[in-house]
Amino acid sequence: MTHTRYAFIKANWHADIVDRALEGFCELIPASQVDVFDVPGAFELPLVARDLAASGRYAAVAAAALVVDGGIYRHDFVAQAVVDGLMRAGLDTGVPVLSVSLTPHHFQPTDHHTAIYREHFVEKGREAAKAALMIGKTRAALAA
Numbered sequence: 001m002t003h004t005r006y007a008f009i010k011a012n013w014h015a016d017i018v019d020r021a022l023e024g025f026c027e028l029i030p031a032s033q034v035d036v037f038d039v040p041g042a043f044e045l046p047l048v049a050r051d052l053a054a055s056g057r058y059a060a061v062a063a064a065a066l067v068v069d070g071g072i073y074r075h076d077f078v079a080q081a082v083v084d085g086l087m088r089a090g091l092d093t094g095v096p097v098l099s100v101s102l103t104p105h106h107f108q109p110t111d112h113h114t115a116i117y118r119e120h121f122v123e124k125g126r127e128a129a130k131a132a133l134m135i136g137k138t139r140a141a142l143a144a
């Protein structure tokens with residue numbers, strides 16, 4: 001059975017930036033085929049991604065977050081845990097789990113940085129949609 005639905009998970013931290021990834025994703029995959037889920041932050045993405053992938057409802061799951069250095073914790077540790085968890089969710093379920101999770105080195109919540117990352121997230125959303133479609137095509141060809 002070929003699935004035509006996609007799951008898109010968004011972290012609520014920096015939602016004004018992260019939500020733009022969904023816009024880019026839906027430029028290539030119609031919004032009517034995308035179920036959207038919100039989570040508190042990046043760290044929660046892998047668990048929800050695994051559950052959605054394991055549900056058998058989706059051709060792919062995309063997960064978006066912006067992990068920045070807040071000065072309190074090691075953001076690189078969080079980012080690595082998120083990416084590792086997303087990869088594991090895909091490998092464990094056999095469903096593509098795509099990361100739109102970015103960790104800029106020098107993000108500051110200025111108008112300039114916010115504008116740059118808002119646009120960048122649109123492009124990253126497009127890239128995730130392209131990857132989801134390409135993986136689906138490749139897997140369909142392998143199954144034929």
